[in-house]
Amino acid sequence: MANLIADYNDKEVILLEAGPDPTGNSATEFFLSGLSLQGGELDYAYPSEPVATTADRVHYLSAGRALGGGTVINFGGWLRGDAADYDEWAEVAGDERWSYQGLKPWFVKSETFYDSGADPQEHGFDGPMYVTSIAAAEEGQRKYPLRETIKNAWAELGVPHNIDRKNGASVGVNEMHENSDKKGMRQPSNVVYPLNRVKVFTNTPVYRVTFDDTKATGVELVDGRKVAARKQVIVSCIGPSADLAEHGIPLVYESPYVGQNLHDHYAIHLAFRLRDPSLGYAFGNAGFQNPAFLKGLPWDWIANQPLPEELLSKHQHDTKPGWEKRNVYEVLTAYVVPGIPGIPIDGTHIATSTMLLLPTSRGTVTIRSSSPTDLPLVQPNYLSTQLDRDALVHATRTTVKVLTATESLKPIVEGESPPVKEGLEGLTPLTVDTSYEVILERLQRTGEQHQHSGGTAAMGKVVDGEGKVLGVTGLRVADASIIPVPLGGHPQASLYAMAEQLASMILADS
Numbered sequence: 001m002a003n004l005i006a007d008y009n010d011k012e013v014i015l016l017e018a019g020p021d022p023t024g025n026s027a028t029e030f031f032l033s034g035l036s037l038q039g040g041e042l043d044y045a046y047p048s049e050p051v052a053t054t055a056d057r058v059h060y061l062s063a064g065r066a067l068g069g070g071t072v073i074n075f076g077g078w079l080r081g082d083a084a085d086y087d088e089w090a091e092v093a094g095d096e097r098w099s100y101q102g103l104k105p106w107f108v109k110s111e112t113f114y115d116s117g118a119d120p121q122e123h124g125f126d127g128p129m130y131v132t133s134i135a136a137a138e139e140g141q142r143k144y145p146l147r148e149t150i151k152n153a154w155a156e157l158g159v160p161h162n163i164d165r166k167n168g169a170s171v172g173v174n175e176m177h178e179n180s181d182k183k184g185m186r187q188p189s190n191v192v193y194p195l196n197r198v199k200v201f202t203n204t205p206v207y208r209v210t211f212d213d214t215k216a217t218g219v220e221l222v223d224g225r226k227v228a229a230r231k232q233v234i235v236s237c238i239g240p241s242a243d244l245a246e247h248g249i250p251l252v253y254e255s256p257y258v259g260q261n262l263h264d265h266y267a268i269h270l271a272f273r274l275r276d277p278s279l280g281y282a283f284g285n286a287g288f289q290n291p292a293f294l295k296g297l298p299w300d301w302i303a304n305q306p307l308p309e310e311l312l313s314k315h316q317h318d319t320k321p322g323w324e325k326r327n328v329y330e331v332l333t334a335y336v337v338p339g340i341p342g343i344p345i346d347g348t349h350i351a352t353s354t355m356l357l358l359p360t361s362r363g364t365v366t367i368r369s370s371s372p373t374d375l376p377l378v379q380p381n382y383l384s385t386q387l388d389r390d391a392l393v394h395a396t397r398t399t400v401k402v403l404t405a406t407e408s409l410k411p412i413v414e415g416e417s418p419p420v421k422e423g424l425e426g427l428t429p430l431t432v433d434t435s436y437e438v439i440l441e442r443l444q445r446t447g448e449q450h451q452h453s454g455g456t457a458a459m460g461k462v463v464d465g466e467g468k469v470l471g472v473t474g475l476r477v478a479d480a481s482i483i484p485v486p487l488g489g490h491p492q493a494s495l496y497a498m499a500e501q502l503a504s505m506i507l508a509d510s
């Protein structure tokens with residue numbers, strides 16, 4: 001067996017990536033063209049097991065399969081969670097470095113905000129990742145026609161504009177932040193963080209980590225080659241432990257929480273029919289033709305909300321103190337229909353994504369067999385708690401209320417258009433008066449995951465506060481799987497901050 005490291009003695013780090021180097025694939029450059037990559041060769045699109053609580057459907061969990069991982073195919077949303085989410089992470093991990101204050105220097109280090117309105121107390125201005133609000137993008141030319149109307153509609157429901165997320169508080173109508181360079185182009189992680197001191201192998205899937213007793217000594221590749229580690233192995237994609245004995249895999253150390261605690265953001269996309277499409281409010285109509293509108297995805301505003309008191313009082317036993325202020329769901333507006341079956345992308349509809357940010361449901365990831373090429377068994381258990389069902393039904397009803405029953409939007413939106421597809425017969429348009437049962441059924445039959453999974457190698461249970469796997473030596477995990485609790489934002493901003501902090505810990509160790 002070749003020992004790869006022998007040939008690369010001058011490099012401190014070897015990066016082994018299962019997928020290809022996507023450089024030169026023009027579809028990855030812009031976010032709109034990137035939509036075509038979903039489900040293709042750069043996307044694992046792991047099929048789940050049928051989920052009993054979502055009408056026995058199989059969900060496809062998207063994840064990037066390329067150098068740069070998910071940053072090559074993601075949508076570019078750059079949305080931190082609420083400060084309380086990180087404080088919960090720190091509490092669970094028993095390590096203050098993961099609290100909001102602990103992470104803040106790393107958030108700041110990773111970012112260059114090029115939005116002149118950004119608060120210098122909260123954001124960074126000379127980091128590698130370029131971030132802007134949609135309103136400030138393209139020198140202010142990307143302000144979509146319904147921008148003020150949508151903000152006013154939320155204000156009618158008493159949801160205020162949260163201008164600067166002071167002290168990391170995200171409740172309210174927030175600016176949509178996006179990671180893209182000043183030309184509106186994607187910044188994949190492997191480009192922004194140059195790999196010139198790293199020996200990179202693409203199309204090189206790892207089969208397993210090799211051990212000497214409980215010390216990680218390197219990895220074995222799927223093709224049988226071995227890579228010896230001089231210092232440590234860092235896994236940036238963690239697999240399951242599951243029932244190792246059943247699959248004839250020798251046990252190194254029993255870590256029962258590996259593969260448990262899968263948390264993910266479950267969401268519903270809704271399409272709202274415009275009364276007069278000729279006004280050019282949505283992508284697909286000739287009036288929606290400002291070229292700046294298409295630099296990045298045509299989306300806007302993140303309305304972040306806690307649950308109302310009457311709902312929380314029903315769930316006192318399932319929630320923790322302080323939940324009345326937690327940011328439990330988000331509603332995002334899109335001026336393009338995000339692939340809702342049967343709804344044309346012709347400027348006749350705008351859309352929303354209503355997402356449960358702090359689910360209490362947890363799933364599992366386990367192995368199907370000992371073969372490294374077999375897909376894992378994923379059971380996400382979406383909506384498996386009453387709290388999650390109640391919260392997302394409430395969030396969906398609120399979305400319908402804002403879009404169809406506010407003075408701001410009533411003159412513009414005619415109503416909700418349910419998806420049309422074989423197997424989805426019998427769906428009726430949602431209104432503010434639609435019953436709980438009908439909304440829940442819609443969520444179960446048409447909701448989808450939002451590519452935000454994590455938690456299966458949770459900090460505090462599987463790894464310590466520095467990503468080191470408990471019970472063994474020489475092995476770290478540095479990916480979304482170590483985040484122990486769901487975060488009320490979109491993951492990449494937190495993941496870059498986490499990676500910056502982990503990198504500093506790794507350097508301090510060596």
Ligand SMILES: Cc1cc2nc3c(=O)[nH]c(=O)nc-3n(C[C@H](O)[C@H](O)[C@H](O)COP(=O)(O)OP(=O)(O)OC[C@H]3O[C@@H](n4cnc5c(N)ncnc54)[C@H](O)[C@@H]3O)c2cc1C
Nearest residue numbers: 018069070074075076077205206237451479480490491492
């Ligand atoms: C379609 C899509 C849209 C998204 N949109 C957004 C968004 O707008 N905003 C946001 O914040 N987040 C978004 N995300 C989520 C975000 O991109 C992910 O949370 C993030 O990329 C996860 O980072 P990670 O380092 O944990 O893992 P990944 O980025 O998934 O990286 C894991 C890497 O490990 C490699 N790998 C896996 N198995 C092996 C093996 N056996 N051997 C060698 N290599 C292996 C993979 O090929 C991959 O490159 C989106 C994700 C997707 C898929």
